Amino acid sequence: MAGAHQKNHDYHIIDPSPWPLLASIGAFVMAFGGVGYMRYLSGGSFKMFGLELANPWVFFIGLALILYTMFGWWSDTIKEGREGHHTRVVSLHLRYGMIMFIASEVMFFVAWFWAFFDASLFAGEPIQAARAAYTGGVWPPKGIEVLDPWHLPLYNTVILLLSGTTVTWAHHALLHNDRKGLVYGLTLTVLLGVLFSFVQGYEYAHAPFAFRDSIYGATFFMATGFHGFHVLVGTIFLLVCLVRALGGGFSPQHHFGFEAAAWYWHFVDVVWLFLFFSIYIWGGWGAPIAHG
Numbered sequence: 001m002a003g004a005h006q007k008n009h010d011y012h013i014i015d016p017s018p019w020p021l022l023a024s025i026g027a028f029v030m031a032f033g034g035v036g037y038m039r040y041l042s043g044g045s046f047k048m049f050g051l052e053l054a055n056p057w058v059f060f061i062g063l064a065l066i067l068y069t070m071f072g073w074w075s076d077t078i079k080e081g082r083e084g085h086h087t088r089v090v091s092l093h094l095r096y097g098m099i100m101f102i103a104s105e106v107m108f109f110v111a112w113f114w115a116f117f118d119a120s121l122f123a124g125e126p127i128q129a130a131r132a133a134y135t136g137g138v139w140p141p142k143g144i145e146v147l148d149p150w151h152l153p154l155y156n157t158v159i160l161l162l163s164g165t166t167v168t169w170a171h172h173a174l175l176h177n178d179r180k181g182l183v184y185g186l187t188l189t190v191l192l193g194v195l196f197s198f199v200q201g202y203e204y205a206h207a208p209f210a211f212r213d214s215i216y217g218a219t220f221f222m223a224t225g226f227h228g229f230h231v232l233v234g235t236i237f238l239l240v241c242l243v244r245a246l247g248g249g250f251s252p253q254h255h256f257g258f259e260a261a262a263w264y265w266h267f268v269d270v271v272w273l274f275l276f277f278s279i280y281i282w283g284g285w286g287a288p289i290a291h292g
Contacts, residue, residue, distance in 0.1 A: 010089035012080065019073040026069055030062025078244075081254065091256055098260045102267050105230070109271055112223040113278070119215050120283055131215060139283070144216050145208040146284030148291075152203045153280045156196050157272065160231075163192035164269045167238070167262050177252050179245070186242040189265070193235035200228050208290035223279060227271055234268050237261040 032053075039045065039054035047053065080086065086094070122128065124137030135141035147153065170185025204225075209217040241258045244250060250258050 010087040012085040023069045026065030033058030116219040140287040145290035149280035
C-alpha cells in the first residue's frame with residue numbers, strides 16, 4: 001500500500017482548486033455588471049429583484065473577483081513550482097500554453113489592423129457609401145490633422161526598443177546567476193514601460209482628433225489603445241517578476257515565470273513597431289500634421 005500513491009510519471013495532478021469556479025462566477029458578474037454600467041452611463045435603468053443594477057458596483061465586484069482569482073491561482077502555480085511539481089514535461093507544457101496565448105493575442109491585433117487597413121485602403125469603396133462620403137475617398141479623411149510620427153511616437157519607439165534590450169539583459173544575467181544584473185535589468189524595463197504609458201497618455205490628451213469624431217479616430221485609438229493596455233499588463237507582469245527576483249525567486253534552471261514575461265514583452269515590442277510604421281507613418285501620410 002505504501003507504493004500505491006508513489007508518483008511514477010512526470011505529470012502534475014493538480015489538487016482540487018476553487019479558482020476555476022470563482023473565475024467563472026467573477027467573469028459572469030463582471031459581464032452582467034458591464035451591461036448595467038453601460039445603462040448607467042446612458043442614464044437608463046436596469047432593475048432586477050427590486051435592485052437597481054444600472055450602476056458601477058456590480059461590474060467592479062466582478063472585476064475584484066477576477067483579480068483575486070488571478071492573484072490566488074498564479075500564487076498557487078508559483079508555489080507548485082517551488083515544491084518541484086514543474087517537471088521537464090510540465091515546464092514544456094507551460095511554454096506551449098504561453099506560445100498559444102501569444103498566438104491568440106496576435107490574432108486579436110489582426111482584427112484591429114484589419115479594421116484600419118480596410119478603412120484606409122478602401123476609403124472610397126462604392127459599397128461603403130457613408131464611408132466614402134465622409135472620407136472623400138482619401139485617407140486620412142479630409143479635414144483630419146494627424147500626429148507627427150517623428151515626435152512622441154518616435155520617442156515611444158525608442159523607449160520600447162530600449163526596454164527590449166534591458167529585459168534581454170536581465171534574462172542573460174539570470175542565466176549566468178547574476179542577481180544584480182537581473183534586478184537592474186528588470187528595474188529599468190519596468191521604468192521604461194511606465195514611461196511609455198505616460199508618453200502615450202500625454203499624446204492621447206493632446207490628440208487633434210477624438211474616438212467618436214471619425215473612422216480615423218476610432219481605428220487609431222482601438223489599435224493603439226489596446227496596445228497601450230498590453231504595455232500596462234506587461235509592465236505589471238515584469239513588476240511581479242522584479243518583486244520575486246528581489247525575494248530570491250528564479251534560478252538559472254527554473255525561471256519560466258520570468259521567461260513568459262520576457263516573451264510577452266517582446267511581443268508587445270513587435271506589435272508597436274508594426275503600429276508605428278503602418279498607422280503613424282503610412283496611415284497618416286500626406287495629411288496635415290497637428291502642431292502644438
